[in-house]
Amino acid sequence: MTTANPTTVRVDSTRSFVKLAYLAPVIGFIVIAAFPYAAGPHYTILMFSAMGFAIALLGLNLLLGYTGLLSLGHAMFLAIGAYTAAYLTSAKIMTLELILLTSVAVAIVVALPIGLLCIRYVKIYFSMLTLAFSMLLYSFLFKFYLITGGDEGIRIKLPSPLLFDMSNLGTLAALTGPMYYYVFGMLIVLTFLMWRITASTFGLGLRAIRENEQKAQYLGVNVQRYRLIGFVIAAVYGALGGVIVGIPVGLADPSLAYWVQSGNLIFMLLLGGYTSFFGPILGSIVFIFFQDQLMSYTEYWRLTFGVLLAVIVIFFPNGLMGIIDPRRWWST
Amino acid sequence: MLEVAALAVEIQNSEILRNVGFKVAAGELVCLVGRNGAGKTTTLRTVMGYITPRSGTIRLADMDLIGKSTLERARLGIGYSPEASEVFGELTVAENIALPTWTRQTEKSPAERIDLAYRFFPNLRRYEARPGTHLSGGERKMLSIARTLALDADLLLLDEPFEGLSPSIIPGIRNSIHEIVRLGLTVLIAESELQHVPEYADRIYVMERGEIVFGGSLDEARRDTTVRQIIGETL
Numbered sequence: 001m002t003t004a005n006p007t008t009v010r011v012d013s014t015r016s017f018v019k020l021a022y023l024a025p026v027i028g029f030i031v032i033a034a035f036p037y038a039a040g041p042h043y044t045i046l047m048f049s050a051m052g053f054a055i056a057l058l059g060l061n062l063l064l065g066y067t068g069l070l071s072l073g074h075a076m077f078l079a080i081g082a083y084t085a086a087y088l089t090s091a092k093i094m095t096l097e098l099i100l101l102t103s104v105a106v107a108i109v110v111a112l113p114i115g116l117l118c119i120r121y122v123k124i125y126f127s128m129l130t131l132a133f134s135m136l137l138y139s140f141l142f143k144f145y146l147i148t149g150g151d152e153g154i155r156i157k158l159p160s161p162l163l164f165d166m167s168n169l170g171t172l173a174a175l176t177g178p179m180y181y182y183v184f185g186m187l188i189v190l191t192f193l194m195w196r197i198t199a200s201t202f203g204l205g206l207r208a209i210r211e212n213e214q215k216a217q218y219l220g221v222n223v224q225r226y227r228l229i230g231f232v233i234a235a236v237y238g239a240l241g242g243v244i245v246g247i248p249v250g251l252a253d254p255s256l257a258y259w260v261q262s263g264n265l266i267f268m269l270l271l272g273g274y275t276s277f278f279g280p281i282l283g284s285i286v287f288i289f290f291q292d293q294l295m296s297y298t299e300y301w302r303l304t305f306g307v308l309l310a311v312i313v314i315f316f317p318n319g320l321m322g323i324i325d326p327r328r329w330w331s332t
Numbered sequence: 333m334l335e336v337a338a339l340a341v342e343i344q345n346s347e348i349l350r351n352v353g354f355k356v357a358a359g360e361l362v363c364l365v366g367r368n369g370a371g372k373t374t375t376l377r378t379v380m381g382y383i384t385p386r387s388g389t390i391r392l393a394d395m396d397l398i399g400k401s402t403l404e405r406a407r408l409g410i411g412y413s414p415e416a417s418e419v420f421g422e423l424t425v426a427e428n429i430a431l432p433t434w435t436r437q438t439e440k441s442p443a444e445r446i447d448l449a450y451r452f453f454p455n456l457r458r459y460e461a462r463p464g465t466h467l468s469g470g471e472r473k474m475l476s477i478a479r480t481l482a483l484d485a486d487l488l489l490l491d492e493p494f495e496g497l498s499p500s501i502i503p504g505i506r507n508s509i510h511e512i513v514r515l516g517l518t519v520l521i522a523e524s525e526l527q528h529v530p531e532y533a534d535r536i537y538v539m540e541r542g543e544i545v546f547g548g549s550l551d552e553a554r555r556d557t558t559v560r561q562i563i564g565e566t567l
């Protein structure tokens with residue numbers, strides 16, 4: 001009888017866990033793809049929204065997880081995306097691709113000057129500046145009733161992608177059918193794109209800046225430019241997410257830019273794990289579904305969320321990905 | 333290559349450097365020697381652009397560096413290896429070395445520059461996938477200098493490259509620096525112990541209380557009474 005060498009066993013099991021870690025996102029995407037068939041319309045619509053938040057969070061995590069900048073005002077870009085969709089669909093421009101491209105353009109135009117100012121600061125100053133700009137937008141959306149619809153917001157009519165003919169479909173059928181898969185495709189493409197960005201030399205530069213900007217500078221990294229590009233990319237992802245989040249709700253209202261919404265985005269990141277690439281996607285899905293379930297059980301759901309946030313920060317600083325990512329089991 | 337003249341630096345109203353001047357010609361190895369607090373690190377940090385001098389000039393190949401940022405100086409070809417090594421702890425050895433190859437474009441390809449870095453510090457090859465936090469002090473020093481080679485710097489500023497290292501590691505790093513000089517690169521070393529100054533140094537400058545008090549060869553320094561008084565115990 002032979003006895004297994006403990007080192008060999010450990011290496012083999014580590015390898016299988018690593019394989020599992022690579023396989024898990026694939027399984028996750030298959031589950032998302034199967035959702036309209038396996039879950040009812042209510043949960044499919046929830047997943048639709050979660051995918052929108054996931055896109056926005058992928059961008060936000062480029063700032064927090066990779067560059068070390070905590071934006072407390074990222075919800076402003078969600079609002080920019082949703083309001084762009086609202087204005088364009090109100091003007092009978094119903095092509096989703098055009099709406100998405102316009103939201104990207106608006107996000108860039110807004111993010112460039114804000115970014116130019118904010119990225120000169122770090123830590124709490126960056127956070128407070130982004131929060132200030134977000135609240136400025138919120139106040140504008142809230143007060144300028146004639147332009148923005150005030151607290152009632154502006155309706156977002158269901159746009160139609162060029163790829164699918166949805167003329168014969170009702171709203172629910174479209175949202176749980178072709179539109180769902182369109183957004184799913186967007187999520188995959190934007191996830192892949194973000195993975196390429198973070199794995200590129202640009203991503204390496206951002207990680208260097210996160211660790212120490214002085215060190216990065218004397219190795220030739222243009223800290224300000226990198227931060228600005230990171231900020232703009234995050235804004236673009238935020239706006240694209242905002243378009244998607246706004247579609248199932250059918251409304252763009254000022255609460256999208258409110259600080260609570262930015263707080264929710266940070267919560268989702270912490271929940272999923274901002275130290276992991278897939279953390280934002282997991283965090284958005286768990287948050288949306290957990291919130292839905294909790295709201296149906298208790299009116300004190302915010303209290304429960306507060307406790308959950310405290311537990312995550314204290315016991316699971318790497319979020320849910322830190323618990324389920326097998327590589328982290330070994331490191332702890 | 334590098335010419336510093338009448339450099340004066342004040343930090344929080346304290347005069348740290350006074351009338352500091354020295355030259356480093358292309359292909360030379362020059363050492364700034366002095367006790368802790370003499371102003372060596374301040375001099376290197378000022379050359380690197382972290383500190384704005386009150387007065388004086390810093391010229392690199394006839395180009396005035398005053399007013400240029402650290403980033404600009406790095407891109408002009410000044411490689412800096414600080415006293416604390418300052419490798420990126422969360423990046424792997426390979427990533428630490430790869431980083432400067434794309435921040436500064438030179439005639440050499442990134443692959444050539446990475447090969448050059450590993451050629452002088454072959455031990456780092458074994459730790460390519462290891463994060464910076466998992467390296468020993470000596471490995472960090474090697475990595476820190478290797479990054480300046482990957483930057484394809486023309487002038488290397490090495491702050492205390494032998495500080496705190498095991499005596500068994502020092503000869504290896506010293507040999508690597510010798511090879512770097514033989515390659516034709518220009519090196520300025522700040523060193524607190526005269527015994528660590530490589531014998532092949534072209535010239536040394538001794539600093540005391542923010543001033544250059546001696547400039548000459550290593551042998552001349554050993555014979556100089558002022559130098560003996562300042563750092564005599566390490567002669």
